Amino acid sequence: QQPVQSPQAVILREGEDAVINCSSSKALYSVHWYRQKHGEAPVFLMILLKGGEQKGHEKISASFNEKKQQSSLYLTASQLSYSGTYFCGTGTYNTGNQFYFGTGTSLTVIP
Amino acid sequence: EAGVAQSPRYKIIEKRQSVAFWCNPISGHATLYWYQQILGQGPKLLIQFQNNGVVDDSQLPKDRFSAERLKGVDSTLKIQPAKLEDSAVYLCASSLGQGTYNEQFFGPGTRLTVL
Numbered sequence: 001q002q003p004v005q006s007p008q009a010v011i012l013r014e015g016e017d018a019v020i021n022c023s024s025s026k027a028l029y030s031v032h033w034y035r036q037k038h039g040e041a042p043v044f045l046m047i048l049l050k051g052g053e054q055k056g057h058e059k060i061s062a063s064f065n066e067k068k069q070q071s072s073l074y075l076t077a078s079q080l081s082y083s084g085t086y087f088c089g090t091g092t093y094n095t096g097n098q099f100y101f102g103t104g105t106s107l108t109v110i111p
Numbered sequence: 112e113a114g115v116a117q118s119p120r121y122k123i124i125e126k127r128q129s130v131a132f133w134c135n136p137i138s139g140h141a142t143l144y145w146y147q148q149i150l151g152q153g154p155k156l157l158i159q160f161q162n163n164g165v166v167d168d169s170q171l172p173k174d175r176f177s178a179e180r181l182k183g184v185d186s187t188l189k190i191q192p193a194k195l196e197d198s199a200v201y202l203c204a205s206s207l208g209q210g211t212y213n214e215q216f217f218g219p220g221t222r223l224t225v226l
């Protein structure tokens with residue numbers, strides 16, 4: 001029931017854009033996105049609660065397609081500070097309050 | 112506002128020994144989570160408390176792991192006896208309400224090494 005993320009890893013130059021995908025085999029009613037830097041705890045980025053919802057957070061935004069059981073995180077004009085591992089987290093209809101983090105995407109931004 | 116506190120930050124034990132971790136959530140947060148994060152993987156939910164009741168412990172290895180949240184505030188996670196595969200970072204998180212609808216705030220974690 002762990003959501004699958006793609007790509008597993010990506011390397012960007014400063015200013016480039018990236019998309020990280022999160023896909024679940026179960027019907028979703030919420031998707032969270034977190035960023036974790038090496039040796040640190042995950043930090044919340046955003047949460048999406050409705051099908052088709054989109055949210056933005058500075059140059060980071062996300063979409064949630066409830067029908068496809070997918071969410072995507074968009075990073076535009078990447079900065080060095082965006083480097084880290086990104087995790088989606090999902091709440092599913094089938095499992096009540098259970099919450100699962102995804103497989104993770106390592107993002108490295110280089111000058 | 113004080114964040115989620117955890118102790119100890121690091122622990123090294125021999126296999127078959129026991130270990131306990133402590134977590135103090137953000138004041139007023141009803142929901143508390145314990146996660147296990149093995150190097151290179153995403154956090155895996157072990158147990159979720161709503162106040163002092165267990166909401167979900169389906170992924171907790173109950174033969175060796177136990178957790179309690181007395182009075183709906185602090186929580187302890189215990190491993191007895193530890194195995195080599197328990198080496199991981201144990202993260203505690205809290206949220207104002209039920210976690211699938213609310214942002215989770217994470218503590219710094221406890222890095223456990225089992226030799």
